Amino acid sequence: MNNNIKLDDIARKLGISQTTVSRAISGKGRVSEQTRARVLECMRELNYSPNMIAKSFSENRTYNIGVVIPMDDMESEAPFFQNCLMGISKYCGLRSYDTLVVATEKGDVSQLRRVLDSRKADGIIITRPLQDGTMEKLLADRGVPYVTVGQSADMDAVTIDSAHKEGCCELTSYLLMNNKPGKIGLIIGSMDQTVNKSRYEGFVRAIESGGAPVPNKTVFLGVTGELQLRRAIDDLLQRECGCIICGDDIICMHVVNMLAAIGKSIPRDIRVASFYNSMYLDMYSPPITALSFKAGELGAATASLLLDMLEGRDAEHETLLGFEMLIRRSTM
Amino acid sequence: MNNNIKLDDIARKLGISQTTVSRAISGKGRVSEQTRARVLECMRELNYSPNMIAKSFSENRTYNIGVVIPMDDMESEAPFFQNCLMGISKYCGLRSYDTLVVATEKGDVSQLRRVLDSRKADGIIITRPLQDGTMEKLLADRGVPYVTVGQSADMDAVTIDSAHKEGCCELTSYLLMNNKPGKIGLIIGSMDQTVNKSRYEGFVRAIESGGAPVPNKTVFLGVTGELQLRRAIDDLLQRECGCIICGDDIICMHVVNMLAAIGKSIPRDIRVASFYNSMYLDMYSPPITALSFKAGELGAATASLLLDMLEGRDAEHETLLGFEMLIRRSTM
DNA sequence: TTGAAAGCGCTAACAT
């Protein structure tokens, strides 16, 4: 099929120099229209496609980006990362970049370090920045461009995010306005994740702008694992919450299922909403009110940002993408 | 941090040739113990790590593998691919390979072709082989080693899989033995996917070895989209099935939720089981009986197989991994 | 506008 044609083959066939062929194809440097046409013609004919490794070597860049994906218990199956990764990969492909997966367990930087050491990626996307900012430090030290999806501990980091804070604020406000009697409960996962911090901040802002104090008995932060989750829910029920807000889709599914298990009806007995949507939440009966963020588009935008940086354009220090409030029957 | 030390730097510092350094590090060719020690020492001191792009270029291999992941509607959020990919990536990292994502929509080979053209991967994993075998043909034409996760249309393909057929057969048999009155219904997704073929075959084998004819009214193959799914379920309920078997976790979640929506109780009114497990099925009340296959381990095994092939060891033409039957309350 | 030649960092064949 592809007989590994190289520039030199084209040059010989056309009786010109390899340099000219290179220039004709890359568009850098002046080549006569006539020559360029001949080269492009021949290139197609021979089905030439450049050896990217040679190109990489010569240019000292790889046309790869690395994407750090968390691989921890509960989060590892979260649809967000998969959708985000697909968005990234698809977009990169369009610009002839490739996407390297850096699967990372619980803050372990060894795989990232390996990729950096091997110089196999031109830039890095961190899909779930952590509070400690270890990865960011590593990247900054090496001078490797990177973007974090969500707030980073590194104030200099280029970040992009869905408008979690704003969304959470708006959804919380909506729920406050339309609540039935009873307090609002909140369950949020690990506070090591910066996204959970944003969510909490949005929640707080809504509560405070309503003039009320932030409830301390019905707000659970840093809830990880089923056991803790179960305890939190029990607690919220005892305190007669009228509504439970879940930090993300996974937590929400647990909540919905646990409520079903003890015979509580949504929304009759209690309302439920989620700060993050996924197809699963729409499948329930009743479907669950949630903030929708389009992980795939976020991924694409992130990749776009990073590639622009790699290609020398300068990037917004902080980008915010919109959200959508999906008010569904679980809160009606 | 890493000042891009190269072999030559070490060689100069030690007053020996670059070749010797290369040999000392790679272990190929003879080097005196003494020299080797000095080299390794110096290497650590300077924090040397090889420029993999240069190495790739020289050796004409990339130490990358490509992983083709489907990006279609319903499947795109299936936890299987995410878990499988993480398993692959983790294992590859251990052997200093990297994992390139090839996100692919509905049988579109353009991204795969791009990766092959650019010569950026030494081998390919197809995580969801399709009936038409287009990708396999492309790979075979190019002479690029590949492994498919599940049966391939290409009879020569090296394949690895969880024992879907066996598992589905066993689970079906179990359900037949322990069924309450009423027929067994089956809902399976797109028959373009070879894994769904395997599932159906397992089901058929179980039915036939029970001496019964395969039901034709209560078996739905090629069910895609919510509408079709809803119709299938309605139909199964009208025919008074005692049990619904779902081809995978996503279908199953739809089924469970739809049953809840119309007030059917599991398992009292109807039993439900799934040919594929995911954490979500365990969260329901009652938890859903399912076959468990450990996508992460499958991914790791797949990567292991492919890397062995790339390194010249010859591979089993077909590998089968075990399964586990998780009998849960949905069928008790 | 075009070409010759050097160089990117590594491996490997060949020589010593």
Place this chain on the structure above:
DNA sequence: ATGTTAGCGCTTTCAA
């Protein structure tokens, strides 16, 4: 056991 050298396919300086 160690060194010399060519070469991988491309980009890029320098010259013409």
